[in-house]
Amino acid sequence: MTSPSTQGDREKVVSKLPSWLRQELKVRTAQLRIDIQDAVEAGIAAWCGLASAPASVDTSGADSFSTWLPVGQWEGFKADCKTRGVSLTQGLGQAVQLWLDKHPAPEVRRPSVVRRIIVCNQKGGVGKTAITAGTGEALAEDDRTLYPVQTARALAVLSADAAAGEREELPGPGLRVLLVDFDPQGHLTKQLGQQPLAMGEDSLTAHMAGEGKGPIRDLVVPIEDERFGDRLHLLPACTDAFLLDVRLSTVRAREGALERALAPLEEDYDVILIDCPPSLGLSMDAAVFYGRRRDGEEPGASGALIVVQAEDSSADAYDLLTRQITDLRDDLGLDIDYLGIVVNLYDGRRGYIATSSLQAWIDIRDPRVVAVIGDLKEQKEAVRLKRPLLSYAPRCDQAVALRALAREIS
Structure with a gap:
């Protein structure tokens, strides 16, 4: 009614x-x-x-x-x-x-230049993989189906439940999304029920080193779920990614290695999300370079999405990462946009450390906090079952907040 x-x-x-x-x-x-x-x-x-x-x-x-x-x-x-x-x-x-x-249904709005989102933080354990997967899933949901989306972020004023907000039923974006597991630990690959590529086989690492054995498209696997249609795909991790920085040290123009490797795939997708390793090495340089603003691209279409927690060690890692991005900007003359900060695994019941840290993130302003994702059981259950969160628990608070995040950075 x-x-x-x-x-x-x-x-x-x-x-x-x-x-x-x-x-x-x-x-x-x-x-x-x-x-x-x-x-x-x-x-x-x-x-x-x-x-x-x-x-x-x-x-x-x-x-x-x-x-x-x-x-x-x-x-x-x-x-x-x-x-x-x-x-x-x-x-x-x-x-x-x-x-x-x-009044026919509108066409899906596709970007003229594939959007490239690097999900990063030098600190491990902040939940970059969950944010990469959840954001990609939200962007790929069916544009002819309604899903609950958090419409009030409640970030302007600190509260005991900063992730709370009103909900609205909205159609999915319906975009074609590629998730790239760029972390040698392979958590994204395993969480989505896939197996990492074996050592010695063709891989993203091999293509970045200029030693690909076949078309990189052959390595991509679909995430088979009716809510995503054939719009959500994964480029799995490979255990040889532990050696990536060593292999990149001998590659010419190594900052562009990730871009050269993924270039054959870009025409197939609207958005490519990179789940970055907890590293500040050469591989991270390549990821940041890939997320730079290209000629003719709108500001904020591509860039770095930084995942943190409401605690002090995330702030130290954030400083190191932003310093690396600033150095690349200055050294190579790049336009690298920040898409925002995601405060992940937040639980206001943890008291002053959590609430004061959240306020500190909100106070940064530039880049601004674009989402606060709660620390709830559904994400852990989905990981255990090796299922996409938005398929396993599509109406849970985390799923609702992730859809809001996907729209916030769109």
């Missing part, structure tokens, strides 16, 4: 609609950011303006549907239904279908 508009006088009306048509109306209005009551009003006005009633719609199984319409419109609509010899339910179904036909 919709709420009454504040503009003009409206009255509540009750009728019936079949569930399939009501759901399609709900999704389409969410896609177009239009209130349901305005869509129904426009559909009825268009229906009444036709010279004759359009084709019948299947109203079997119709159940109660209510909305708010301008005073007098519903009485006029009922009179037109009687004149045309159709039931009120059939007339309303035709009007809603007419509006849907005149």
